[in-house]
Amino acid sequence: MKAAVIVFPGSNCDRDAICALRDHTTPDVYRVWHRDTSLPKVDLVFIPGGFSYGDYLRSGAVAARSPIMSAIKDHAERGGLVAGICNGFQVLTEARLLPGALMRNAGLKFVCKSVDLVVENTQTPFSSAYEGQPATTIPVAHHDGNFFADDQVLDRMEGEGQVVFRYVQNPNGSARNIAGIINDKGNVLGMMPHPERAVDPLTGETGGLPFFESLAGAFS
Amino acid sequence: MRAVVYVRPRGGVLDPQGQAVVSALKHLDFPEVLDARQGKIIELVLEDGDATKAKERVTQMCEQLLANTVIEDYQVKIEA
């Protein structure tokens, strides 16, 4: 298993993601600059959290038009795994690799806290290790995590098991309490909570560990 | 040449910022405000050129970047 972590100007969870991947998924992690036009040969592309381009205009909007994105689209097209966390989720919706959009939190404030999640679908390469523990706790930290999609899109997503994580208590006004989704092919996932911040008992909860273990398992 | 792009939340899309404006205005004693929607306005300074062509180009900019048509509508105006 090899992974690439994409770095945009303004990414700020890239180091956290690399550490979590190295410790719990694979030792082979590359850092890839947004201006690159090709990816190293990897199984997983990880788009980390942060404020790419300052979240100016719309969060994720400018990053989604970066040169590296067409390589990521090709990778996804070929069935490669793509995970976008927080700002990475925003980038993936802006790039139309995932449906919907992430709007300003309903409370209009940045919200940083631990949230309880229900793992709705453990049949994905990102969530298989949650099998048997359908509830977990992972922190969120975002200003624009309010997931929106038209009702028929939401219905379809729910019907196809594309909702992977749901909030027990909605922190941001997200439609149908959605915290994380996967595309219809099942290889591109976006979520607002930060599993990479929840892998070490010293720094808080460990609800993100199964996320990284799932990815390690997906290729073993 | 200048272009102005208006970007507004699409009908049917919840607009938390607009809602916050309504309730804040109510508190400030402006009960006459029944509803509000908040959008963006982007003013572009363009190289001088043909207005029709410019409108086309700015429309492309909107489609490619300035608006997210999943949640937003846009409108382009070219000013001399």
Next chain:
Amino acid sequence: MRAVVYVRPRGGVLDPQGQAVVSALKHLDFPEVLDARQGKIIELVLEDGDATKAKERVTQMCEQLLANTVIEDYQVKIEA
């Protein structure tokens, strides 16, 4: 009755959002964009009434809430 409020960064005030738009558009091959400024547009639905009075009230809303006059200019339009 409807009112539209345009809020823009005041001249001379740094507009990082506008700058980000310019550079993103350059990268997307729109070199004709020389400058950009990003502002807000707030559309209000008001109880029907006198337009002059409404303009006055909306101006008060701008001063008190809708615009931050330290760094923004605003403009009010009343539509029938």
Next chain:
Amino acid sequence: MSEERLTDLCHAQELGLSQSEWEIILKRLGRHPNETELGIFSVMWSEHCSYKSSRRHLRKLPTTGECVICGPGENAGVIDIGDGLACIFKMESHNHPSYIEPYQGAATGVGGIMRDVFTMGARPVALLNALRFGAPEHPKTRPLVSGVVAGIGGYGNCVGVPTVGGETNFHAGYNGNILVNAMCVGIAEQKNIFYSAAKGTGNPVLYVGAKTGRDGIHGATMASAEFDDQTEAKRPTVQVGDPFTEKRLIEACLELMQTGCIIAIQDMGAAGLTSSSIEMADKGGVGIALDLDCVPQREINMTPVEMMLSESQERMLIVLRQGQEAIAQEIFERWELDVALIGSTTDTGRMVLNHKGETVCDIPIAPLGDDAPNYDRPWKDSPKQDAISPDEVEPCDVAKALLTLMQSPDMASKRWIWEQYDRHVMADTIKASGGAADAAIVRVHGTDKALAISSDCTPRYVAADPFEGGKQAVAECWRNLIATGAKPLAVTDCLNFGNPERPEIMGQLVRAIEGMAEACTALEFPVVSGNVSLYNETAGVAIPPTPAIGGVGLMLDAGGAMGFDSACADDALILLGQSTGWLGSSLYLREVEGREAGAPPPVNLQMERLTGAFVSNAIQAGQLRAVHDLSDGGLGCAAAEIALASGCGLHAYANPALPDAAWFFGEDQGRYLLVVDADQASRIIEDAKAAGVHAEHVGSMGGDAVRLGDVSLPLDFLRQKHESWLPDYMEDA
């Protein structure tokens, strides 16, 4: 020299210079300065840049110690944390700008303090903020809280540095002048620390970061002047922050610092290009020549004085080794940052500025520093307050008093604030706000060590007795670090006071510094950096004197961090330190009796050390389940906080020797509440006594209520009241 209009005394006075200062300039130049030169003198000699009222008193602070690598005088203080690593930190105020434009003022305050830290080669790893607002009922308070908090979060969150702690007070004394003090802590390799001396001539001077606009012109002089009715009209000088550019600057500068190209580097903070270039040249003993036409500009027709005084944010000035320009340019261009060569160092000892083919400034650099005003302002002692005897206070309804205190603005939970701050980015935060520890704990990345960080000041004590209050602020900060198991190393400070030209205000400043000095010396807790913010007054009314202290400690085993959330049923509560029932200047007196009176509790520094050492040893030995220092609201509130954090009720016994109010809410200093296994209680008390530390068994954990003596409050009810004050207040727009 250009034909520019020369200036006169009247002009100088408009810029805040005094007649004697003007005369020194004339003597040094042998002529009248032109407008650019005068502007440069005025900002360099403003209170903000020259410390002219405080300098001689700041010298009283101890600034050396075993751990100190670099004390005050550089952008930030540097201390040794072992393994070849250094911790670099500083606190700074952004009071005036935050009052005028709370979001941008607070945001740019955070940006500025981060630049001071990464300028020296450190990666910022933690932010704290010490906030003082006016009375809750004052109409400006709510929007100020909302804007300041959003601004601090907006900037720190975007840059991706966790905001891990802080303090928030409300008092009518801040109605017209809020305080926004931001602290940044960074970590660097000791072999890669950067200082500001631009040694060597002929070296290129590089400008990098945001373009220069007319932002904040005379910001430094504004920070040195009282507010008046005209302040609103000064609004346009407020700067707008761009955290996205800051983030790129951090990454690009840290990358360039690895290349060995840099001789000196400075952020452009207060007084922008002027102070950064003069400081580098002055410290390096060289001259500097700049071509202002090369300065990246955001606006057209900027004059030389505007460029030199601009306080546009997110800009850095770097002196490079000759021939290394291309390396630097490549890095900055990759990060999409504006970069320009704007001049070089010279052997003239002068600052020479060229603009549009003319020399617009040619002044000797040394006098700007050497002749900088250094005033011995007259001062007088604050009137001494009488001590209040425990028997003087009204009989107390203990349950009601506890509730009143726990939901008072100063004590109530600040969750509404810190949930807007990203506290976990960088994935090294062990304890942050709300983490139920007396200090924030941040792991040193990639090691087993951690830093403990706390910011403290009790302004009501300082107001009642500046000397004792200054001492207390330092001691409380030290105590907070001790209580987490850390070894306190050093402090930074931010001294917020009123107009120093008034002897009673100057007296507060002088005596607070002396109190701090005594405590820092006794506790071996040197001051390595700091900031002074004066003229915090409006229409002649000064803020309560507020010397905020930011302390840093080191923990060798990050896993051993101690908090106060792990108390269990049946554990014993042991109180360390003497209790006399000191109610003077207490929160109790203010919130329950509505009186701000009485001498504040004195700090016995010798006992402080002894008690602290005992707590440290007990933590190291693994004898304690939880520790909490006693501060605002005394034993009763400390106990309630332990109960709330642990989710377990408790019973704190009454003390027949003291009235309830004095026993439960007295604020005697140097005390800690320990939670220990019941079996261990008597042994620990024995050990304490052997160590010369007073210890007594004052209660036990258990149940689902906080019981003080024979009254109690259900834990859930107390929690709800404690948690809801701030959100209710903020919602109630």
